[in-house]
Amino acid sequence: MQNTPPEQTPPCHCHGGFIAEHDHGPCVNHALERAATLCRERGVRLTPQRLRVLELVWRSSRPLQAYALLEELRVQQPTTAAPIVYRALDFLIQQGLVHRIESQNSYAACRHPDAVHDGQFLLCTHCGRAVELESRPVSEQVRAAAEGVGFEVSQQTLEVHGLCPRCQGGPQHG
Amino acid sequence: MQNTPPEQTPPCHCHGGFIAEHDHGPCVNHALERAATLCRERGVRLTPQRLRVLELVWRSSRPLQAYALLEELRVQQPTTAAPIVYRALDFLIQQGLVHRIESQNSYAACRHPDAVHDGQFLLCTHCGRAVELESRPVSEQVRAAAEGVGFEVSQQTLEVHGLCPRCQGGPQHG
DNA sequence: CATCGACTGTTATATTGTAACATATAACTC
DNA sequence: GAGTTATATGTTACAATATAACAGTCGATG
Structure with a gap:
């Protein structure tokens, strides 16, 4: 398990492969900024709710299910209901920022959303x-x-x- | 409905491709017989319930969902409940006789169950x-x-x- | 014929996802 | 900026998909 050189590489190893644990925070931040840019360029709105869902999906080390996301959203906003999550996911999937894992009813962050x-x-x-x-x-x-x-x-x-x-x-x- | 397939060619076009309508009955019968043989060889039990579900899946021109299957089973046996269907499907999938279409929560007959x-x-x-x-x-x-x-x-x-x-x-x- | 394991019947419930409608917010036009 | 439209959110209710749990039944096997 050798380290990859830091120069010219994307901001973290997240961009490919099953990798060792690392400080994931910077990767998440970078991904969220990139998502914001993409949405701005496309003229679509990455609202706070959608951003929050995207962040949760990115922070997770494995795909999340909709109701798991819902629970996390409820930590900050206990009245949040299912449609909130599904709408955010619909948007994120449409924009190619999240993929749905069909065989698990779960949702994973897209590691390279630039190209469809x-x-x-x-x-x-x-x-x-x-x-x-x-x-x-x-x-x-x-x-x-x-x-x-x-x-x-x-x-x-x-x-x-x-x-x-x-x-x-x-x-x-x- | 012959006892043994008389030649080596498959009995209908079902075995590949998007094809024109045809009399599907013989294909179904052949498939069910083949399934029975396979199960016998494997020492597993293709019970009437399982056989019935397999037949329904085969007869359908497109993948069926579990509750659609349930409705069809209820035509003959109105008390049938969901677990019956799911258990039969579990078995058939395990035996490679049916595939699950993940993106549609539906189930389709396997056209060539001989080889996994x-x-x-x-x-x-x-x-x-x-x-x-x-x-x-x-x-x-x-x-x-x-x-x-x-x-x-x-x-x-x-x-x-x-x-x-x-x-x-x-x-x-x- | 007893017993063990697999299959079935049944009820209840868990999980996943949407419909529908009211309200709020952003964006656009004049 | 006021009015208007489109989009997004809040909320309730419910639909659709799937499983847990347990009792009963059937079939093979010693």
Whole structure:
């Protein structure tokens, strides 16, 4: 587990791979600023509620479910109800800032929201962490295979279950 | 409804592609017989309930949701309750006879249950039909990409949304 | 025929997600 | 800035999806 050189790399290792623990705060802040910029550029409104949900999703080490988010929102605002969460998630998903993990009814922050891309996740069945794969070749091959049978692709989702590097070969918990 | 498949070709076009309507009955019967054989070989019990659910899933031209299945079961047995359906589906999925479509909370018959394989579906957003892709190269490439980041794959699901050949280029309904 | 394990029947409830409508806030126009 | 429109939020109620728990039944096996 070697360190990656800090120069020219994104502000944290979050941008790829199953990684060791680290101070996640700066990554979150950077992501939120980036999201704000993107929304400004797109002329859509990243309201405080939406920002708050995005922050919670980013802070979590694994995908969150809607009602877990709801509970967290209720810490500060006990009257918050389900539609608040779902509306915020709808918006964030539309903007490509959050992905929905279909097989878990959960929601994960998108690590590279700049370019629209397909949802591709590696989901560790042991520690519950999720990592975005974002393999362009896979996307392309899927598209080619679909077009090969005359299917016009608009969206694809890939969810891969298994064991992340840290959870392989031992009973220790991640 | 013959006792044994007389030749080596599959009995209908169901085995691949978005296809024209046809008499689906023989395909269903063949599939159910094949399922019975597989279960016998595996030493597991394809009970009447399970067989009934499998038949309903096969008869449907598109994936069915659990409560839709429940309604159909209730036609013959009005007291049937949700757990019946979910237990049957659990079994059928375990045996690879049915796939769950995660993005739709729905269930589709597996067209080639002989060999265990990954769930890969083309889902038409217009007519609602689903077709299994079953592209081995895609599976392999996904596995390779995952292993490339040290992830040990146990299961993968791919769901591709878009327009099937029949639903492209026109407002007519499929 | 006793017993053990698997399957089914049933009730109740948990979890996940939306409809609908009232209110509030932002953005736009004059 | 007042009026107007569109968008976002607050709130209640409920729909849709899924499971827990336990009692009863059936089937194989010794």
